[in-house]
Amino acid sequence: MESEIKYSLEAAYQKASRILQHDSIKETGFVDLYGSENVVKDTELASHIKTKQEQRDTPEAKESAKLASVLEAIIHTQVNNSKWFGNYAKSIKATQYDDLINGVDTVIEFKVPQIPTHYLAMGIDVTYRINLEKKFERIKQEIDDGQLATIKYLRSSDGTMRAEKTQVPRLVIGVDGQTCQSLAKAWYEEAPGLKTNPVKFQIIKELHMQLVAFEQYARKTGKKDIAEKYKESLSVVEPLLREVEKQYHFKNEVGDRSTTHIEEALREF
Numbered sequence: 001m002e003s004e005i006k007y008s009l010e011a012a013y014q015k016a017s018r019i020l021q022h023d024s025i026k027e028t029g030f031v032d033l034y035g036s037e038n039v040v041k042d043t044e045l046a047s048h049i050k051t052k053q054e055q056r057d058t059p060e061a062k063e064s065a066k067l068a069s070v071l072e073a074i075i076h077t078q079v080n081n082s083k084w085f086g087n088y089a090k091s092i093k094a095t096q097y098d099d100l101i102n103g104v105d106t107v108i109e110f111k112v113p114q115i116p117t118h119y120l121a122m123g124i125d126v127t128y129r130i131n132l133e134k135k136f137e138r139i140k141q142e143i144d145d146g147q148l149a150t151i152k153y154l155r156s157s158d159g160t161m162r163a164e165k166t167q168v169p170r171l172v173i174g175v176d177g178q179t180c181q182s183l184a185k186a187w188y189e190e191a192p193g194l195k196t197n198p199v200k201f202q203i204i205k206e207l208h209m210q211l212v213a214f215e216q217y218a219r220k221t222g223k224k225d226i227a228e229k230y231k232e233s234l235s236v237v238e239p240l241l242r243e244v245e246k247q248y249h250f251k252n253e254v255g256d257r258s259t260t261h262i263e264e265a266l267r268e269f
Contacts, residue, residue, distance in 0.1 A: 012188040013066040016073030024093040046097040070184045072124040082195040088112045090157035110236045121149040121168040135172050136265040169233045174258030201244045208241045217269040
C-alpha cells in the first residue's frame with residue numbers, strides 16, 4: 001500500500017499525478033462539439049506550453065509546482081470524498097487546455113436544491129507572493145473588462161452536460177509551502193483527522209473574502225452584472241463559512257502566509 005511507504009514530496013506528487021490524470025476531463029470527449037481539428041489544435045498548444053514551462057522552471061519553481069499539484073489532488077479528493085465544501089459540492093478536474101490557457105485548475109460544481117447549478121473556477125497556488133499578485137491582476141482586469149473566466153471543456157459531475165461555460169467567477173486558493181508539506185504528509189499517509197483539517201477552514205475563508213472583495217469592486221466600477229455573479233457565489237459559500245466557523249473555535253488564528261498575502265492583495269480592489 002502507498003500509505004505504508006515513507007512520505008516524500010516525490011511520492012505524494014506521483015500519487016497526486018495519477019489521481020488528477022485519471023479524473024481530469026479529456027478534450028477528446030468534445031470532438032463532436034468542436035471538431036477533431038480544433039481539439040487537436042488545443043491539445044497540441046497546451047502540450048507545447050507545458051513543455052516550455054518545464055524547460056525554463058527553476059528547481060524552486062518545480063518544487064512549488066509539485067506542491068501545487070499535491071494540494072490540488074488533496075482538495076479534489078477531500079471535496080468529493082470528505083465533503084470539505086458540503087454535501088452539494090463536487091470537484092471537477094479541468095483539462096490541461098483550460099488549466100494552461102484559461103488558468104482554471106479545478107472547477108467546483110454546486111448543485112443545491114432549488115438553486116440553479118453553480119460553478120466556481122479555482123486556481124490552486126502553493127506560491128511565492130509574486131504568483132499571487134499576477135493572479136489577482138488578472139482577476140481585476142477580467143472584472144474591468146466585464147469578462148470572467150471561461151471553461152472551454154466543461155463536463156458536469158454527472159456527465160449530463162458538456163459545454164463551454166463563460167462568466168465563471170475565478171478564485172485563488174493559496175497555501176504556503178510549510179502548510180502544504182504538513183497537509184501532504186497527512187494525506188499521503190491517510191492520517192486520521194484529514195476531514196476536519198484546519199486547511200479546510202483556511203480555504204473556505206480565502207474563497208469568501210475574495211468573493212466579498214470582488215463583488216464590492218465590481219459594484220464600485222459599475223459592473224452590475226459581474227457583481228451579481230459574485231453575489232450568487234456568495235450565497236453558496238457563506239453557508240459553508242458559517243458551518244466551519246462552528247467547528248473551529250480558533251477561527252481568527254486560521255491561515256498562513258498565503259492567506260496573509262491574499263488579504264494584502266485584496267486591499268488593492
